[in-house]
Amino acid sequence: MPRTPARRRLVVALFLGATIALVELVSLAGLAVLEGRGVEYRPLVVDRLRAEHRGLLEDFLAGRPSLFQHDAVLGWTLRPGFRSELCTIGLDGRRRDPERPEPIAPAVRVAAFGDSFTFGGDVADRYAYPEALARLDAGLEVENFGVPAYGLDQAFLRYQREGRPAHPQIVVIGFLSENIFRNVSVFRPFYRPPSQLPFAKPRYLPGEPEPTLIENPMPRLEDYRRLLARPAETLEELGRNDHFYRTRLRAGAFDRSAVVRLVKLAREQLLPGTGIVRRGYYDADSEAFRVTTGLFTAFYEMALRDGAQPVILIFPERNDFVRWRSTHTKPYTPLLKFLATKGYRVVDAMTALDAAGNQHSVDDLIPTHFSPLANQLVAEHLLEQLRGFGLVR
DSSP: OOOOHHHHHHHHHHHHHHHHHHHHHHHHHHHHHHHHTTOOOOOBOOSSOOHHHHHHHHHHHTTOOOSEEEETTTEEEEOTTOBOSSOBBOTTSOBOOTTOOOOOSSOEEEEEEOSHHHHTTTSOGGGSHHHHHHHHOTTEEEEEOOOTTOOHHHHHHHIIIIIHHHOOSEEEEEEETTHHHHTTOSBHHHHOTTOSOOOBOOEEEOOSSSOEEEOOSOOSHHHHHHHHHSHHHHHHHHGGGOHHHHHSOBOOTTTTSHHHHHHHHHHHHHOTTSOSEETTEEOTTSHHHHHHHHHHHHHHHHHHHTTOEEEEEEEOOHHHHHHHHHHSOOTTHHHHHHHHHHTOOEEEHHHHHHHTOTTSOHHHHOSSSOOHHHHHHHHHHHHHHHHHTTSOO
């Protein structure tokens, strides 16, 4: 029986529909595979605040109890006097275990700067590596200046404001390998959309002889009220100096389609000139690498001029450790090479974790942040290196 035009059109429509459905299913599978490898489709929403960020800001402005408080210069810092089941913040805004024994005089003053891996994310006071270090050697007076979600830029600025007046003899510059991304960020949700810290921060631009500071664009609490009232306008202003605002994918009307999302994600991964990591390693030609190396140089040399002895402590993140166990390669190798050419003292926490052997799983050591065991291993390794450098007895 010959096919009528209507019947042919129906067959073509069914074939096209089945093909589109199959392509969508394959694209969904592709997105799931990429997500399992840490590559997710997280586009920027640039004309409005996400509902969770709006709620967090409204609670923050209403005075909800929080570990953090707004800081005109740093973006945010720790709330003096804050206490929870896990952590204690002193009236000086630094974390310290209230049960830590006093050091034996004359103690060597050590100041530790960095992000949550210095602060001791997800562990109780006594298990943060600065606390573990102080307990290992009663001749050390250790101050923890770490703040969750900080970049190297904020750590450097905190040193200038609070570290220098404390006159430490040893300055530990903590750096999580992921921090290279934070160093070119201004508004944290542009970099990490699910972030629970929808705040702005200062950043530096590459410069000679030192990087150039761009101050925190939201120095007043009133600025966040303006963000809530006029999000599109304010987000555009925040994006002017934010790497991720310039380079990341934007949410679109057709994002319901898995094919569209996969194509956009593939384009983002393949486009040259917008990345920070290339072929699995820091891209030494990227703005982020130049900013980071400039910050390390400025921080290290300032500490030396202040009469302190700086030591750089590099933390691998979980994926770095998994990769190291598999291939014995590190994404931050270009940074290690740069620091070696400068002759700087560097301690790689990967060495401490690796020395523990394979009897400890990745989950035992880095479930998200460093576990109490990993913090202890880092403290022991750092103390050994400080003695090797001749900085402590």
